[in-house]
Amino acid sequence: DVKVTQSSRYLVKRTGEKVFLECVQDMDHENMFWYRQDPGLGLRLIYFSYDVKMKEKGDIPEGYSVSREKKERFSLILESASTNQTSMYLCASSFLAELQETQYFGPGTRLLVL
Amino acid sequence: QKEVEQNSGPLSVPEGAIASLNCTYSDRVSQSFFWYRQYSGKSPELIMSIYSNGDKEDGRFTAQLNKASQYVSLLIRDSQPSDSATYLCAVRPRNSGNTPLVFGKGTRLSVIA
Numbered sequence: 001d002v003k004v005t006q007s008s009r010y011l012v013k014r015t016g017e018k019v020f021l022e023c024v025q026d027m028d029h030e031n032m033f034w035y036r037q038d039p040g041l042g043l044r045l046i047y048f049s050y051d052v053k054m055k056e057k058g059d060i061p062e063g064y065s066v067s068r069e070k071k072e073r074f075s076l077i078l079e080s081a082s083t084n085q086t087s088m089y090l091c092a093s094s095f096l097a098e099l100q101e102t103q104y105f106g107p108g109t110r111l112l113v114l
Numbered sequence: 115q116k117e118v119e120q121n122s123g124p125l126s127v128p129e130g131a132i133a134s135l136n137c138t139y140s141d142r143v144s145q146s147f148f149w150y151r152q153y154s155g156k157s158p159e160l161i162m163s164i165y166s167n168g169d170k171e172d173g174r175f176t177a178q179l180n181k182a183s184q185y186v187s188l189l190i191r192d193s194q195p196s197d198s199a200t201y202l203c204a205v206r207p208r209n210s211g212n213t214p215l216v217f218g219k220g221t222r223l224s225v226i227a
Contacts, residue, residue, distance in 0.1 A: 033214060042219035043158075043202070058214065090157055101146065101206055103215055105157040 003027070004106035006091050012112045019078040021109050023091030030096035032074035033103065034058075034066065036087040043090070049074055050096060081113045116141045116207045120218035129227050133190040137203030137218055140184070146206040147179055147186045148215065153199045161201075162188070193225045 007022035023032065033048040035058075045058030047066040055066050063085060067075045074093075078085055091106040117140040127133045135149075146165055150158035164170045164177040164186065176189040186205075190197055200222045204215040 040219070043217040045214055048214050101213075101215070102148065102160055102163060103204075104160070108157045 004091060004093055004104050006089075006106040006109050008109050009107060010110050010112075012114065013078075013081050014114050015082060017081050017113075019081050019111070019113075021076040021078075021089055021091075021111070023074045023076070023093075023106055024072055025093040025104075025106075026072065027093065027095075027104075028071065029093035029104075030071070031094045031101070031103075032068065033092040033094075034064075034074065034076045035090045035092065036060070036085075037090055037108075038087050046076065081111075083113050085111065086113045087111060116144075116205070116216045118203055118205050118216050118218040120201075120203050120221045122219060123222040124224050125221055126224045126226060127193050129193060129195060129225055131193050133193045133197065133223055133225070135188040135190075135201050135203075135221050135223065137186045137188075137205075138184055139186070139203075139205045139216075141205070141207045141216075142181075142184065144181075144184075144205045144207050147177070148204040148206075149175075149177060149186075149188045150202040150204060150217075151199045152202060152220065158202055190223075193223075195225045195227050198223055198225045 004025045034046045035043045049068045065077045089109045092103040094103045149161045152158040162177045174191045178187045200220040202220045203218040
């Protein structure tokens with residue numbers, strides 16, 4: 001079974017704090033993704049990575065950065081948290097394949113910024 | 115901008131009926147299509163994938179793909195209250211393994227006992 005884990009299920013931070021969200025997958029997947037999900041807006045891609053030390057901007061990268069130092073780990077960083085970053089954050093991973101890029105999601109981190 | 119459109123719902127069906135969920139996509143060269151189920155407060159989980167025109171069946175679920183009409187659907191037979199969830203349609207816009215999926219906003223299904 002594919003397993004994608006995220007460091008926290010719930011997180012409460014204050015405005016201006018630096019926030020780290022960690023994601024680890026155990027299936028040797030090349031691709032890893034960070035999304036946020038908000039009511040009415042669906043899943044929005046923040047950043048993704050298809051190799052160690054590689055990163056690509058998604059649709060809403062502003063206010064976020066990422067780090068991928070090891071293949072199994074992909075970190076999302078909020079340099080200075082703001083209230084509009086309160087959201088559900090979802091990590092996903094997948095193999096690099098021609099057609100069958102099935103993305104598997106972690107359990108999610110619900111972040112509240114006060 | 116690649117788009118995937120779904121009716122947000124809620125779609126309400128009685129227990130035992132067939133639920134039909136629909137999705138259209140804008141990128142004609144899309145090759146891979148996925149249906150995810152997401153329970154409230156949980157993360158999306160893959161139900162089915164489909165790559166060729168026609169129907170693909172897995173238990174009570176059938177995915178249908180029509181590339182000419184840029185349309186993909188999910189049928190759930192003998193709907194159960196446990197099927198009540200949001201169903202996300204996802205499309206990979208081109209035939210490249212590192213292209214992220216594009217997700218629709220989801221259709222909320224409610225199965226009434």
